[in-house]
Amino acid sequence: RNGANISPSKLMIVERLAGNSRQLRAAVEELLSIQMSLDDMTVHSIND
Amino acid sequence: MVPQPPQRTEFHFQTITVQNLLSELIREVTTITEARPLQPGESAESFVIDVEAKLEKFLQNAEITLNECPVLTGSRKGLLQSALSDVERTGYQMVEVGRELIKDTSSSERRRRAVEAARNLLSTMVRFLELCDQLDVLMIVTNIDLAQEEYNGLKSATTEQEIYDRYRAILGQIEEIETSTRRRVGDLVDPSQRDDFLAARALLKTHTPILYGSTKALLHHPTNAGLRENCEYAHQEINHAFEMMRRVLNGQSGDYANLGHAG
Structure with missing residues (x-):
């Protein structure tokens, strides 16, 4: 006899990963949208 | 690289x-046109x-x-x-x-x-x-397979207690299937698939008590042709219901008419 049902809490893998996926996309989008001024880049190179 | x-x-x-x-x-990530200057700090x-x-x-x-x-x-x-x-x-x-x-x-x-x-x-x-x-679908289908095995076991049960135990297990499995499919079915893009799935669920719920009752009666009257026919009919309808569910979950039409149902 089986009785080995798969718990619904373990279902919907996509839902469990949806939040992380959106956050990663948003972070990538933010990174791509930055446009630094010459001053920012000077500060950045000094920090490097 | x-x-x-x-x-x-x-x-x-x-x-x-x-x-x-x-x-x-x-x-499209290439459509990002708004430049964002760095803020102070x-x-x-x-x-x-x-x-x-x-x-x-x-x-x-x-x-x-x-x-x-x-x-x-x-x-x-x-x-x-x-x-x-x-x-x-x-x-x-x-x-x-x-x-x-x-x-x-x-x-x-x-x-x-x-x-x-x-x-x-x-x-x-x-x-x-x-x-x-696809894995989410596979998990639901696995639960459906497990439930179907339990239904098949009902047919070969040899005592009234065994029939009762299997019936209880089946009710639990129907509930499990309902819980695991409720959100997904309500979320289906194609409304006809949603209707097909709901029809399959209704078919399952209607024929389960019929199968239980006729299997129990058949145990006491194994030569009764009418009972046997009832039992087989209910079993056949339940198998159709499972097949409809699998088809819908796999993105196909669950159209009852295409499953060889005589009406």
């Missing part, structure tokens, strides 16, 4: 949630660090989720792991190229490479989520 374009397969968005999620992810490096942190969080959660998945075995496991490795590879490429971009955001070549890396990362992520969605 030149990023490899992710392998594409034909995919049909079955649920509204997945459709929205994936469409949102694959929205902000460092460009923090944007790269953020991408890296979000990537690690995604990879970690994906790994945990896959490890907890009871139906992930064999070649399917290899496929999912390989798709996740692709996310990892393209993700760290994005981080690397992002670091180059912030050294000179006015360089069109660096920006082009960053956009390409972003596109590769998001494509691999979408591919991975597509496979995860």
